[in-house]
Amino acid sequence: MRCDYYESDRCRSCTVIQTPYEVQLSAKDVRARAALGESGIAWEPPVASGESGFRNKAKMVAGGSVDAPKLGILTSGKEVQDLRECPLHEPAVAAALPVLAEFVTAARLVPYDVTTRRGELKYVLVTGSPEGELLVRFVLRSTESVPRIRKHLGWLTQTLPNLVVASVNLHPTHSALVEGQEELLLTEQELLPMRVGAVELALRPQGFFQTNTPMAATLYRLAAEWTAHLEYRTAWDLYSGVGGFAMHLARDGAMVTGIESSGEAVAAATASAERAGLSGVQFAAGDAGAFARHAQDVPDLVVVNPPRRGIGAELAACLESSGVGHVLYSSCHVDSLAQDVAAMPSLTPVRARVLDMFPHTGHFETLVLLER
Incomplete structure (x- = not known):
């Protein structure tokens, strides 16, 4: 490949x-x-x-800026390399990534900068089910951005109708861990069905x-x-x-x-x-x-x-x-x-x-x- x-x-x-x-x-x-x-x-x-197209999850580091966000991996130089077109992701997950990048801009989610330790959005985590339904999680440094996420969530679910579960994970510390302990559910549905x-x-x-x-x-x-x-x-x-x-x-x-x-x-x-x-x-x-x-x-x-x-x-x-x-x-x-x-x-x-x-x-x- x-x-x-x-x-x-x-x-x-x-x-x-x-x-x-x-x-x-x-x-x-x-x-x-x-x-x-x-x-x-x-x-x-x-x-x-x-x-290709086999990964049912995307763990995307947030980078760039509010108006030009990047979703990808952290390079050795502590910058984010955008990987929205990675061929490994399942189709539903791949199709969601550019929409989620738009959402970062719409909700004014400031990407976290690991060098300055400033910003709010650390990761965007996406999981797809065999039926193409999605679970999306926003890993944030604090609750500061949560009201804006809730405000624009209607646009996101309308644009991504296969999004059935969404949440915020709070990860206030500067560490190599992807997520923290506390989770705030944003949708009524809390379970993503995974038929195997x-x-x-x-x-x-x-x-x-x-x-x-x-x-x-x-x-x-x-x-x-x-x-x-x-x-x-x-x-x-x-x-x-x-x-x-x-x-x-x-x-x-x-x-x-x-x-x-x-x-x-x-x-x-x-x-x-x-x-x-x-x-x-x-x-x-x-x-x-x-x-x-x-x-x-x-x-x-x-x-x-x-x-x-x-x-x-x-x-x-x-x-x-x-x-x-x-x-x-x-x-x-x-x-x-x-x-x-x-x-x-x-x-x-x-x-x-x-x-x-x-x-x-x-x-x-x-x-x-x-x-x-």
């Missing part, structure tokens, strides 16, 4: 974009096999992504969802297929997010418990399960490791989908000593995955597959089934 931003040296985020896609995919598969080994593991062919296969998930403003929806759908489908033969009556979904794995693992006679640190994600997952009528699925806010350590009973199946750092030595040791029969591990960082698997020698990888969640980069998702 060609990209004008890359070729003109304005953005180098897609580090391997000039490598033919088939070569990219093969290299990721080779790397995963090298990290985990091949002996005794039924490796399935890697799952390819679309090469036969399951409708939901996303609240501060909830996490996989960046590549088609790959997420494949990931959840594989999780259901790989565990279909297991006779589990209890299952844990640790780092459960908005409930994708838990809801796909739901079955009659089984209780699936999802544990997630984000209260926003737990609320969204609970609402999704209730709408779907899944009485055998429950979610709770908490630390995955602490939950596993203090649990009274051992489940038949554990699913883990941790951040890049992996589950860590403490949770790995807990699962190793617990006696759980099967662990389904979804990882976005194969090195931490390999380290965690090595820390659970009684749980042997028997099935694995690479899913290219992040084309044109060195990152990818790896799904592994381990059994005792």
